[in-house]
Amino acid sequence: MSVDRVRLEKRIGELSAIGGSGTSVTRLGLSPEEQRARDLIGGWLRARGATVWRDPAANVYGRFGGAGPAILVGSHIDSVPEGGRFDGALGVLCAVEAVGALLDDDVGFRRPVEVVGWCDEEGARFGIGLFGSGATFGRLPDGAAQRADRLGITIAHALRTIGESGDPTTAKREPGEFAAYLELHIEQGPRLADAGIPLGVVSGIVGILHARVTVRGRQDHAGATIMTAREDALAAAAEMVLAVETAARALPDAVGTVGEISVRPGAKNVVPGECVFSLDLRARNEQTVEQLARDVRAAIRRIGDARGLRSTLDVLSRVPAVPLDPKLRDLFLRSARAVGVEAPELFSGAGHDAENSQLAGVPTGMLFVRSTGGSHNPNELAALDDAVLGARALSLALKELAG
Template sequence: MCSSLIAKEVTESLLNVQRMASRIEKLSHISSGQGPGVTRLAYTESDERATQQVEEWMIAAGMVITRDQFHNVIGRYEGTDVSAAPVVVGSHIDSVPEGGAYDGVLGVLAGIEVVQELSTRGMRCIRPIHVMIFRDEEGVRFQAGLIGSKGFTGLLREQDLQLQDEKGITLAEAITALGEDESITTVIVKQPNIASYVELHIKQGPLLDEYKIPCSVVNGIAGAARYRFKVVGNPGHAGTVPMALRKDALLAAAEIILAIEQQAILHDSLVATVGHLSVLPGASNVIPGVVEGSLDIRSLDEQLIKSSIATIIQVCEQICRLRGVDVSFTCVGYSPPVQASKRMISLIESVLAQHKITALPLVSGAGHDAMVMGAITEMGMIFVRCKEGISHHPAEYVDISDMEVALDVLFGVIYQLANDF
């Protein structure tokens, strides 16, 4: 079924979910290594082979393709106003090692299907539509991520080109290896003029599956603060120091972790994780003297991140004072939240409503190219249910009936955006 928004012009949808599903299957076999799942690290031979395959599908759908200096692919479907700023729909097709078939790929191929539907009918929107493949979203190879979208928007830093993979190959060398052009020496680009950006992506978490909703709107992408904490107590003999005289750093850290959980569960819109601990000296017969840990705290509400961190530090200092140990927190990373545009949220909600889907407002806890594109244009995202929310894993799976609904919704959204609703 096609969006009723264009019912006047189109009576029956030609959106071909079977074709899209078989293309996803085909791409899943373009993988490096022998392991299960998809391994397509950025700017590698398998990544490039998959990119060339998708370019062929773009051309078949009626697009003219170009690449920018970062080898991001831009498939352009002309509008009736050739000088109008385009609507961009995009995502990535690189993967983590032994990842899933749908992460990123679904968004790119869904964009191609939308254009294929228009071109098959000989329909043009007012604005051009660009379907984009952003390179190196995952960040596995160069430990950075969102490289392509940052490059495209002019947000990549000059020094990022010198990032190295584990073989010592720099990002600049990896990009240059893909083309016959001169080597890439600068990240300076002319900032693109884009009307709006929409990204369809699998929901990398269990909420849609839990609520049995095929797809929904994303309110924004959570900001993330990353801290290291260090608790310093007194090491001692596990057999000779009485309990009352101990300054056990690990016991203090245990209380700290529980206090962090308590602070996080006070707020529905906040998540906090202690994912790494190291205990020194780390012997079964020695009282732990030093514990170092990580804290990852995320929310769409920047103020809430800041106030929660302040409270956590205060509570943890109190815990450690009572235990006679010291604690310190060091910020090691921060990325601010990015809100989807209100106009885009209400447009996506209205298209969902036409398909009788109650919008469950979602926050993305994971980063996406949309968070970078949100810096230069209005941004919106549609999340699609993925079985049990499993992602970055060979078991990643999206039901074809969910893909069909999502494709319809994406069509309705792009059609309106490109016709300046």
């Protein structure tokens, strides 16, 4: 299996230079940097004989082979602000390398293979995560094209700027066009690094509930309002935040996070009248997500009642937990073993483009590569040895499905 270590290393450097500074990479969705990355990847694929195109949601594809359902392989090419060189990028680089290795070995494709670089997976600019794959698999939220970034530029406008129509929903493809989707991605947590194992196979992706909680108290003078007469929205919210932590700790494989909080009016001599905080609840199965949501709602109500103030919880998004395809999981376990790695099965606590394909009915498999230094930061690091192992395992899996 002739995965080319030098070629892979060179391309990691070339791609990370786009939007990069040192080991930090900023390549936001639908930015000029993301477009340059698409051009670079498209050029590599075209040079190997692929038919390359960009779709109306700015995903880049390179197709090898003729008609019929394709094996889709890839990941996303955008990053978070001041992210690293590997989140998303490594999956595209290894997909290009895995196909390149098969072509170098003169493996004929009995099925078409499409390499994809998804646009705007992170949602860091417009607030819609998994944008490109969501468009392809018909899972974009309503009105996505009108969502704007901080400068007021909408997705539709950003798409028109690069020459697309501005309607990302027309990127939708039928699930029947694909026989499988394979994605390699760095692990975003420390489990592989802690275990000293370079590869892991993803068995499923967590369910996520995002919500916004608004606590309404009464704004009052901080000096003149005696303690027993207050309706302090922030003090109530503080209790609620701790209740989220307690509720998540009480359930197996559940996590709950309050990552944003705002206080109105926000002055040191005013009892807070209103407090708004975010809620991120996740678990590996649907019952646990629902249980956690129920427990958190009950705690918020109880705390509000005890303090005599009102609160509301608005659900902003809900992504179901997604078990990935068991046959492709086994294929990745075998492929990892063939390159000398007893890969553990892992559950992904982060969302991935792979959930859109699986939810649309395309059998989907995911391979994790160890990252020391976590992810979404400039320190994320997939060692070249590990990246090569990942590319080889991916290439073997691709060969079995399409070769």
